[in-house]
Amino acid sequence: MGRGYVRFWDPDAERFDIPTWPWKLAPSHLKTRDQLVEMGLRPHQPPAGQVMWNNKKLGVRRAYLFDVALAGPPKARSAAQVASLEAARRRRRICPTCGREQAYYLSTALKECTTCADGLEAAA
Structure with missing residues (x-):
């Protein structure tokens, strides 16, 4: 595991406020908001974790992850x-x-x- 992966490996939320994984190493039941939208779902709960990675131009980036089991269909529009x-x-x-x-x-x-x-x- 590379140095960048070790830096962001915190599934027990000891260093970061919420469980954190390096890019592409998050559990399969956690998805980003865009991934949920592709599945026809919306997150109806706070983030269950995050993915963090280094970007050479923008620095440290993050994407929040939501539990698929707690996501639901989008709210109906009036x-x-x-x-x-x-x-x-x-x-x-x-x-x-x-x-x-x-x-x-x-x-x-x-x-x-x-x-x-x-x-x-x-x-x-």
């Missing part, structure tokens, strides 16, 4: 929440320059549709 999300998605498709709704989300860098950004409307 009708008002669904309507609000649909309205927000629609606003992201409306070009502020020409006012037309596009079939795609507008670029956050351009902040307008590709036709307006290229200047094709003015050229025509």
Whole structure:
């Protein structure tokens, strides 16, 4: 086991606040939030552990782990929440320059549709 692995090996939570494992050595019943979402589940409990690793550019990184047995399905959205999300998605498709709704989300860098950004409307 390498030095980095020994540094983060603490399954009994003696050095860190919660049980800690090095990258890729956590027990199989503990998953990250993204892994739970891929399984169609959401964590409904505090983290049961963490995975830590070194990143050359960012330093020590961590990912919290949740017990699969305690995870459940996502909470149902209310009708008002669904309507609000649909309205927000629609606003992201409306070009502020020409006012037309596009079939795609507008670029956050351009902040307008590709036709307006290229200047094709003015050229025509």
